[in-house]
Amino acid sequence: MPLIQVTDLEKHFTITKRRHGVAGALKALIAPERETVRALDGVSFSVDPGEILGYIGPNGAGKSTTIKVLTGILTPTAGEALVDGCRPYENRQENAKKIGFVFGQRSRLWWLLPAYDSLEYTRSVYSIPDDVFKRNMQYCKETLGLGRLLDKPVRVLSLGERMRVEIAMAMLHSPKILYLDEPTVGLDVVGKCELRDMIKNINRQYGITVILATHDVMDIEKLCSRVIIIDRGRLVWEGDLGALRKAKGNTRVIVVDFASEVEPLQMPGLVPASTEGQKHVYEIDADTVDVDTVLQALAQAGQVLDLSIAAPDIEGVIREIYTEGSLP
């Protein structure tokens, strides 16, 4: 029984076209030109309890819109979303008790007051029982490293610190599902890394299902068991991470450094990507060509100084999926 079931979800917005310049603004004022944008155009998927689902897509793909339907903020134009058995946009408050959310671009913290006050406020908003509050606060202090942040006014916290408080705020009421909409946006490398560890920990320790909308591929690689890719309001790919890697065939990239200049190697199944001078880059399809044979051929071609074999990076695969719109 899936925890979240989304069926043929559609959300259309009517927007007024704006033109450049003052004349354009005036024209839009008098005779506005409207157009309908299909932010979601028939999306279906399901999420099982305990999963960390990566929900990815380029800017404007419809990630946030989906999350806003699932959190009950937006009412879909057509289709249905079921979260734990009820429609979030019809049972907003009931749904709100079961979910936690962090919108990376919007803060819920009280800007001028110490971070602890915002958490205390959340306790009253969600009517969190004392024992649950204490237990979760203890957990957040330990795992999210909140201890020394709590007494500082939010305005002096760094972005990374603020995001930690936001996540703590989202899980104080022990939600079943945690929606994270670009939680690592704008963080530095260390900050992103720490945040990912925290999300993983929350998922493991509490068994909270996490829906992670992002366009940071590293988030996906480090965290997600399953990935859904949407683009222009349509679902273009769904599966686990391994399958995504293999989505474009089981290719490997071989980079060789020769001691001297060597003629490009000619072999069936071996595609030379760049073979200038001493450094050669080849792509091979590991399903049809034996890697071992290729390595032997390379060793015979000249003296090999350095050699590396890499699986294609996920980012490349996703880029291809974006540009092609869908997979064959």
Added chain:
Amino acid sequence: MKYLAATLRLQFRTTLTFRFDLAVTVLRNVLTVCCLFALWTALFTGRTAVAGIDKNTMILYAVASTILGVFLSMRVENNMAESIHKGNIALMLARPIAYPLSLFMDAVANTIVNAVTRIFPYLIAAVIGFCLAECAGMRITGWLVISIALSYILMFLYQVLFGSLVFWTMDIAGLIEYRDVVMMLFSGAIVPLYFFPDWLFRMAMFLPFQAIYHTPLSIMIGRIDGSDAAMAVGLQLAWIVVLSLIARLVWRRAVRRVIVHGG
């Protein structure tokens, strides 16, 4: 109730963060009372009474109206508009508290904070500084207390109704000013409705605005009492019922229109 207490606590602390602003506000309130006193004293020079209201009563009316104005300044429309503009409406709708209810709670908390930081200074300035004599004319009755409470609810309903327009127009800053002028004029906040020409007075009595300022202030200066006061309070109640029905309808439609762009 817990929510109200928490909101109140945080709003207090936010207000107290700006001590300078607080000090300036107190000073401004004292000055406002001075100005009202000077203005109406000047206007009443050479007259004993206008439309049955003498100078002392008028000063009492003006000061009370100002204090009532602070009490009723709940900024609900601005809150709603800001939530829509910044997109924070998303965060509001995804909470386990109904948005209109949380708006009301926030307004009440805001009023209590205002009461301590602004109304008390007003009252002290008013009582100590000038109108010891004028205050003698004040009639504090049960009807007054009830009608002020009803004024508060009415004001909240107006603001929710008006604020809901932002779901359609996306911007209401200009409309709020317009609403404010019409309401201040026809509610008797600036000038008692008794000063109006007869036809305008009757028109004002048909509009819903008079129930906000005119009713409690008239009860306070003793212009209406007894069964008249009961009637006026009854009319306030009727307006509350009508407006809350409309607000409910409008709100339901508004919330379906929520659009949140860009993240």
